[in-house]
Amino acid sequence: MNFEKFLIDEQDPKAVEKILIKLQDMLTPGEEVLYLAVQKKPAVTLVPDTIAVTSKRLFFCIPGNLGLTTNFEIYSWKDIKEVSFKEEFFGARFTAVPLSGENFTVDYIPKVQARKLYQFSNQQIDRLKAELKQEQYLKEQQQRREQFEKESIAQEVIQPVVAETVAPAPEPVEAFEDEITMKLKKLKVLFEKQLISQEEYEAKKSDILSQF
Structure with a gap:
């Protein structure tokens, strides 16, 4: 790993080299150290604390046992609410605010390095927020498509049933029967008033009934 790019803001070369060797064994596939x-x-x-910004996590590297061991406080970017720094007379205090749990602070960070930590950290936080927002948008779009497909299928199933229920009923034959009845009644009235003979009545009646 190229150490020189992590020495541009007067970082301690020995501390950088030592912590990078340890970080190499801790990085996940695709994870890259961005700033130290x-x-x-x-x-x-003699044994300074070190803060490392990677593309996936924020590492607080705290030496113990006079530098013989190192304690790591590690936060994934999705677990960090925000970062902040406060410049003081000697350096600056850099703080990570997790979504749960207590804040973690390292003091006496050179002011230029504290500003760079703040810059790189916020870039990763903003990137993650944008990715999560995009994922949520795509998820909502997929849900809308699935809902639309379900509604379309439901419409295809319902439409034939509706067509059958509203199909026009066959016309009644009562109109034709009423016409025959009326003719027979009129014919009977003519016969009763003796306007036609018995033979004419029977003949006309047979004629009318033959139309039924």
Whole structure:
């Protein structure tokens, strides 16, 4: 790994080299170290704290046992609410605010390095927010498409049933029967008034009934 690109803001070369060797064994596939900040106290700092920004996580590397061991506080970007820094007389205090749990702070970070930490960290937080927003948008679009397909299928099933229920009923034959009845009644009235003979009545009646 190229150490020089992590020394542009006067980071301690020995501290950078030491922590990068350890980080190499901890990085996941596709994860890249983007920036390193090294603590610098007013007096000589033999075993400084180091903060590493990667494309997936934020590492607080705290030496223990006079530098023989290192304790790591590691936060995934999705678990960080925000980061902040406060410039003081000697350096700056850099703080990570997780979504749950207590804040984690390292002091005596050189001011330039603290500003760069803030910049790189927010770039990763914003990138993750944009990715999550895009994922949510695509998920909602997929849900809308699935709902539309379900409604379309339901319409195809319902339409034939509706067509059958509203099919016109056959016309009644009562109109033709009423016409025959009326003719027979009129014929009978003529016969009763003796306007036609018995033979004419029977003949006309047979004629009318033959039309039925």
